[in-house]
Amino acid sequence: MNRIYKVIWSKVKNCYIVVSEIAKSHSKPVSMKLNSGKTVAAVLAVTALCAGMTGIAQAATNTEGADQSVAIEQSVQASENAVADGIGSNMDAESLTNDNIGEVADEDLDPLTIKLSKERPIADSRVALAQAAATYDGWTLAVGIGPDAITDKYGTASGESTKISSGDTVTLQAGSGIKLTQDGSKVQIGLKFLDMAPAGWPFNDAKANGGASLAIGQNSVAEGQQGTAVGFKTYAGQYSFAGGTEAEATTSSVAIGNYAKAMTTKSVAIGGGKRKVANKPSAGYKKIDSDFAVAIGNETYVGENSDGANALGANAEVTSSEYGTALGSYAIVSSSDKAIAAGGAANVTSSKQSTAIGAGSKVNESVNATAMGASSNISGSTNATALGASAKVSSSQNATALGTGVSVTNSAYTTATGTGATVSGSQYATAMGHLSKAEGSTYATTIGAYSGVSTSNYGLALGTGSKVNNTTGGVGLGAFSVADRRTDIFGYNPTTGQSFALNAEMKAAFDVWQAAVVEYNADPSNTSKRQAVIDTGKQYRTLTSEWVSGNGAVSVGNSADSMTRQIINVAAGSQDTDAVNLAQLKAVNTKVDDNKISYVSINTKKTANKNNDQAGVPDDKSSRDAAVIGSNNITTGLGNWNLVVTGFGNTIKNTSYDATSDSVTEKLVNNAYVYGNENIAQRGIVIGRYNVITDSGLNSTADIAIGTRNKNYGTRSINIGVSTLTNGVDSLAVGFSAKAPVTDAIAIGGYTEANSVGSIALGQGAVANAGGGVALGYESLANRSAGSIGYFSTLGSTERAAIAEKLGKTAEYNQLVSTINSYSDLAAKEAQYRSYISERQKNQDLLSAEVANLSTNAEGSAAYNASLAKIKEYQRLIKENNDGENSLSGIVSTNNPDYQALLKARTDLRNMFSAYMSTESAISVGNTSKGIYRQITGVAAGSEDTDAVNVAQLKDLEVAGLNFKGDGDTVVHRDLADTLNVVGGNTDTTSLTEGNIGVVADDTT
Template sequence: MNKIYSLVWNAAQSRWVIASELSSKQKKGGMRKTMLKGLAALLLTSAASSAFAGTCIQQDALGTGSVKGTGASEVTTCDAFSIAIGAGSGATSSSYSVAIGDAAHATGENAVALGRQTTASADETTATGVASSATQDGASSYGYFSQATGIKSTALGYNSNASQTNALALGNGANSSFANSIALGAGSVTTIGAESSYSAYRLSGSQASIGELGIGNSNGDRKITGLAAGTKNNDAVNVAQLKAVGDQVDQNTSDLVVMDGRVSNVEQVVNNLNAGGGVKYFHSNSTGSDSVATGQNAVAVGANAQAAGNNAIAMGNDASAQADGSVAVGAGASDNGRGAESYTGKYSDVANNTSGTVSVGNAATGETRSISNVADGMQDTDAVNVRQLDGAVAESKKYTDTSIANLSSSIGSVGGQMTETIQNVTNLQNGTDGMFQVNNTAQAAKPKPTGANSMAAGAGTSAAGKNATALGNGAMANHSNSVALGNGSMTDRDNSVSVGSAGNERQVTNVAAGTRETDAVNMGQLNNSMANSTSNANSYTDNRFNELSGDLDKQKKVLSAGIAGAMAMASLPQPYEPGANMMALGGASFHGESALSLGASHLSDNGRWVTKAQINTNTQRNVGWGVGVGFQF
């Protein structure tokens, strides 16, 4: 016996098996058909491990799903549903493993080793390519001598190496040696990995990262091309964005050159204003931080008011107008980043072109007033990134400090300019020049912001409520968190906005359609809502009336059928001779409904007692019955 085996069909087990050449088998279909069936069975055995159960291999026996080598080394498979093909290959120790190739070894559960001298030694691992190995759970290696030795790591490429948890090495000779890091490109390496606390350029806070992306090595770096402009804090920035910042710094530098001696004069006047000198007919009663207007042509009025958008207006304690063209009026009011917008309304498909947002509340904090956030809603438009502004401002400030120091030697030549500047500031204080002017020919009383953190602007205005704002001649905001806008406007409750007074009301026009619960509703929305409500009410009433009519008609038929049944039972005769019995059948009809009755009656032998029982059915499929006993005397 030369230990040569062949594939035969086992009818009792309904599968192909490997047996000795001396085993008997069916002689059907000829040698060609037998060879084709054997080849198909071998392919099925190697490609579908779930179809056969592997067994441990002894020296003279082969398990189902294994192919024995013909050289010095033989295949070894030692668990259920495993496959091993190739001299010296092995699928041992666990279930569902596959090893194909000379000296390939798949020793983990669900492991796959494909290629000469490949090793997949942990659960759910894959090793593909000559001498590749995947040695930790979930690891995958692809390519000649690729190594994936970290948990769930991946090495893809010739001689690539991923040695830490979740590491990825992609490219010829790429080496990812830190957890959650990526080595991308031929020869690329990772050098630092994740960092829990480090300092970044021009950022004061501590930074943290979960991993590293390496695209080069100590011999050279790579460029990243085709990069879109970043919009969020953690986006990459391209060269075009950096050039824009540089151009702005150059413009600031040019503006600073012409400032000369006017800086010192303006500084003295500004100090007087900061000390509480104020501007005629424009005062604020607050100990909070100064207002800041950083946008072009922006206006900020009130303690800690912030106007960062171009042409933005922030009026009131802690008011914030961050977007271009926006207006925030009242203590704590914010435009929430919404400014001028052109868009198609969400869900309405209506074109909207707004010139800005007027807000008298703050949707982010839940602080609302009667009118707020009236523009149609959509995704926020990005403003200038604060981090980018900080860098540009820092560069400008650095140059400004140097320029001011160099200007000290030329102060004596600007005496005439000093007089002009002082006069300009005096005009600003009197309200006769600048971007905020008043006409007080009637010599009306000055505004009185007597409430805590209140603001009053205009002749004879009064802001007596806490955090109140009064704007306009004779305007009165005497309630907490209230706003009075316009000549003679008066508030009558806390947390309200008034644009008139009792008997002197004003319309609020050009109101965009509201989209949020606290937005104002314009007349178009109100008319549409009323039309829809009326239509829905009419439809509901019609439906209910039709249902009631149907119920009444049905009830009428049931009653008519019942009356017909009563008439049918009343029509039944009864015996008249003593001791007699009678079976009777009766019928009746009433208002289109019919009934049929059946009855039995008996007259006693003495003719005194009468007993009867009867049943009826009608066209409404209802059944009725009745019994009776009578005594005649």
């Protein structure tokens, strides 16, 4: 404190003296030398100790002193530059030396002794220091507020109508505020409150009991060492801070806010507390009941058994969940260790290590589950992921639902992708495409919009609307194909003209097999009986496989709808179970060299399937459902699964560079299906030769490359043909040298290119350069971007302002332009945000290509090291792009009201000119640079302003023309471009009727 004085005992002077609190300590207390000004201040400070915050004022009547001296009360005198601090009749301070206080003759009074007058009344708001009657040890002082204040002996005088009787002892202590409290027969006067009005009963002092602690406020307590309590009825323990009405904090904790409670170790509670019983304040409040927890927001709460938990947002709550996090208003994590609920009303209940992100997202009674997207939901599942609005996984394990409205129910090791796709009651199943379904089927796959596999283990439906129903291993291939022919169908025998019939050996083998099945069903835990079923079944199929189907049929049509397809380009079959082409059928009728035996020979010097352990570690449980035929370069020893490789020289490795350890490591290879030679793949489906599939980091298993020398560097991308290229996400390249190097691009046809996001190129040589543009037809070029303004015939202008004026919307146009311009800074940040995303995708594509290149070089070689250096650089750039994107994601967000306003203004402006200005890139059916133009035929007449107009509508304008009618009833019609002759004359203009035309002479008015 500045300029604060207190009274201490001087061993040198053998009396009390006044000193400054800002004076430095000495080995012995000594009296303080004061100049005349400081002397006056010292006396006033002593008096203020009695008349401080309690509102008591000193009585200073009949005071007289010499120049620069002060005398207090009756008959007190002071010499020049001195203060008489002994107070009573005939006290003489002339013997005091300059700048000293309180030295009086021993025969008069004890030094610094103040006596009370007997029964002397004390005026309102005054301190009475009056005539001494006797000598006592120490000081005595009468203090009171209000007239006629009375109190018992040794009582405390505080408040109105109180009085300390003669002889009571008062101890003066330093402080900027004063409170009187009773300590035995003594009254302590010291710092208890700081400028605080009483707040009701009980009216207790602030208590700072611990070392270096501080308590401020009525009933506040700082009990522990270095604790701080501020506010009414606050409590702070050791190393803690509590601020706010009835806030409480214990060891090393912080509680800020009304009824905030941090009564645990090293916790932080900020914001109003939560009632223990709703609508019952008297039951008390709670905020944090676990160690190392954080609760921020009004009525947020971290309950018991939730060490290390965090709750942020109004009414957010974490209970019985160690290291749980609830982020957002009404977000809840309950009985879920290491779980996260982020978003308004997000909820994770009874789900360890799970995450719910998005408004209304939920995870319930699950483990290691992730639900991301508004109203996404996971329940009763393990290792599940639901990504997308209303995506759902229930009662499933190792399941993934990706897309809006996608669901996985009662399934395991399954994936559903595409709007409304579903998987139910299935294992190891995949549904991909809009409203695709896999139901009650194990190891089933359905790809294509509206495709489905139902009650068909190992079924495959490929194509829009394709189906596999009630048949094991059935295949529906092509749009709207249906495979519903079951297994064990006997083929046609041309020698008998009937279906094949089992011979005696086959029947015996079948009976043995069925008997083994019966025994196994009676004792399913017997492994030897299970093996007997496998062996006898294999023996039966060996005898019958050429005549009896072992799996469901492959369908390329739909017999119910009489839909069929030719299977073309079929090579001549060589094995009994191969398909036969038409040439072989024709040759049956040509008997060349009867009775001659023909042979088929397979000759290779390569190591084929001898001692081939490339399918994974035999004893590793993670090695399952893997098959490898041929000599290939495959990650081994790590437990690969869902891996099928057939051929020679294929490289199947998931190589990753770890920047932390500066090393290249191999990961598990899962969900890879490679058929052919010398392909490179991390995952996905590869058929052919010299194809490459790598991944940009999303670990997609939906990549497909079919053909030769195709390069698939994207995610969920498809390459079909020769030398095709895909990059980005969900891109498609079909045809010789077709290229779709960006996200959502489609290139179909030889030499087609879809070079911008969302662009489509269809037809040989078609090129789409504009984002979202469509090039349709042979060598068509689409390079006109969005924003082009069409011709306005009645205006002859393509300026938006002129069109707005013609439409009578100038004011609205100017307002929208002004609004958009006012957000120029935000628009610049939006452009930067888009740039970060674009650059990241470009670097991810380059990284994927370089990872493929790395695997082709010998480790330690110059080429290998150069490739590794590029990988490091791409990873660094990707991190920079991600950091930049994340730094702006909160600004360029629909949650930002300014960004919402900017988007709305842009949309309103586009809608204003919707009939005259394109909002997306153009669809091109030709190429002006090559003189290619096409008619668009079969166009119906347009009905809306933005519809295309056909020739019939244009012809109708020709005959619409104008009708002319004079004063008579005659009507004259002229088509457009026709001439109407007007004969001159002199018409009396006064005789013209309204709506008629007359001819007048020149200068006639």
